[in-house]
Amino acid sequence: MTNDSLVIGGRTFTSRLLVGTGKFSSNKAMIEAMEGSGCEIVTVALRRVDIENPEDSMLSHIDRDRYLLLPNTSGARDAEEAMRLARLARAAGCEPWVKLEVTPDPYYLLPDPIETLKAARILVKEGFTVLPYINADPVLAKHLQEAGTATVMPLGAPIGTNRGLRTRDQIRIIIEQAIVPVVVDAGLGAPSHAAEAMEMGADAVLVNTALAVSPNPGAMGAAFKKGVQAGREAFLAGLGEQSQKAQASSPLTGFLHD
């Protein structure tokens, strides 16, 4: 397992768990979750921070030598707005990495596939490492890969619902066909959900609400870390096939092969 690293946009990470920073009750709780999870990438909503101000209460708590700060465009309703935010972050000194979120619907925060693809194509050409948040749509995932995104990030369930892998069958197709890392994002509410995604072959998962709403974010972060590791190890070890019927360990016709 020593060489089992995650490579995104040419950078190598040992953790396969990404953490979001919204919804926490305090910056202290956020840091506890990050530390417990062992994550190396944290995503921050640009609309929540004063990106040009290093004294911003959230940004000042995140050790940028330890964590890759991945700005996200949460709140953007179309490609123009998302691109504007990405450029704003880069101009403020952030690395040119962006979690691309285009969610015109403020209720379920479901991603707009057309505007996401449009923004991704332009941002990639401008030199950004783009990690797009998408619905679990295998064809869209292919378009984004062709556009040059560094990952695809299909949702397991709508953001914040903690419902787990409701899009399992579609994610399975995306994983099967992917040429970039697949990061399952949104909807994972329990370490078992994360383990399941990793067992399926996802390269990483991103979790926020499950940690932020836990009474003990640090411990929940640690639990997710174990879930991700267990799922990854099971995937690499090779899971047995599932069957509807019992497979006899001593088959009745075994003598035919003797």
Next chain:
Amino acid sequence: MTFHDILNQYDIDRLEEMISTQTAQDVQRALAVERPGPDELMALLSPAAEQFVEPMAQKAHAITVQRFGHNILLYAPLYISNECVNGCLYCGFSARNRVPRHTLSLEDVEKEARYLHAQGFRHILLVTGESPKAVDNDYLAAVARRLRPLFSSISIEVYPMETEGYRQMVESGVDGLTIYQETYDRDLYGRMHPSGKKSDFDFRLETPERGGRAGLRRIGIGSLLGLGRFRSEGFLTGLHALFLSRHYWRTQVSVSFPRIRPADGGFSPLHPVSDRQFVQLLCALRLLLPDAGLVLSTRESAALRDNLLPLGITQMSAGSCTAPGGYSDPNHSTQQFAIDDDRSPAEVCRLIRAKGYEAVWKDWDGAFLDRTAEQ
């Protein structure tokens, strides 16, 4: 289709009767369903639901934490004019009241804004009366342009505009609109608004829709608690929010719960809403609208606000002054109404943290609207 078509399906007296005849079993069923609709809202607002306020509050809390986390967005109203041609019976700004009238110059507005900015606010709500001579769209647009560099989000709570007016506001940097219907009871509305442009019930009712068409990102609605009967008002407010969120699906809808406060004119509430009923209303609307912003102003007492905080609230004002110019010059005494929670923003922040929540000063970015930033 407009919300008129839905509102016209209801007779207020008949609606009150339907709500009042809901049973405990109806309430239990409403509490059990995953996604309550109008039928369930009726049960949750009923007298029978009063004995279920605690489980309603528990559920409202859980839903809110799930959808919004432990965050409370702070905002401040900035009153820029108390000049008004309307004769609303309950309002301190009413044209009937002989009080000093004042509209801030752009310089004075900026002075007030800088005071609020220094306190930490990045979300601001511009408030005026209705006076075409003193405050028009061009003036408001100029105010918004002047304040944009200071604030992440600028909302307006002013006279209703045509769609074009709201488009002008969006282009000037306004992203949110608050507009209270005051009461959904057409007859009562007529009695409460006997003169001025505000007496046009239909024009006011369609205002959020015009704002939605103009592309405003946030629209806040509400009824003024104490005018009509809170059960039917709450029910229709809920339907209105549902309608807006379905038809203007790119716009975040929020609901406020303003209770009538003492003001010049000495109006007394027609149907006072008790604290218990207030909580019932708040929780019922949270269960109906899990993703809506629920707003609490400084009209309520500090003690009540502290206790309401975990029941579904997502936004609070703090340190408010309802007199134009009153932040930078405390001698301005003409208020729209008397606030009840007079704690400073810093004190409110400390309380929010003590309750296990994070006080959020910024949850938006002006860059969303800043077309000049495009490359």
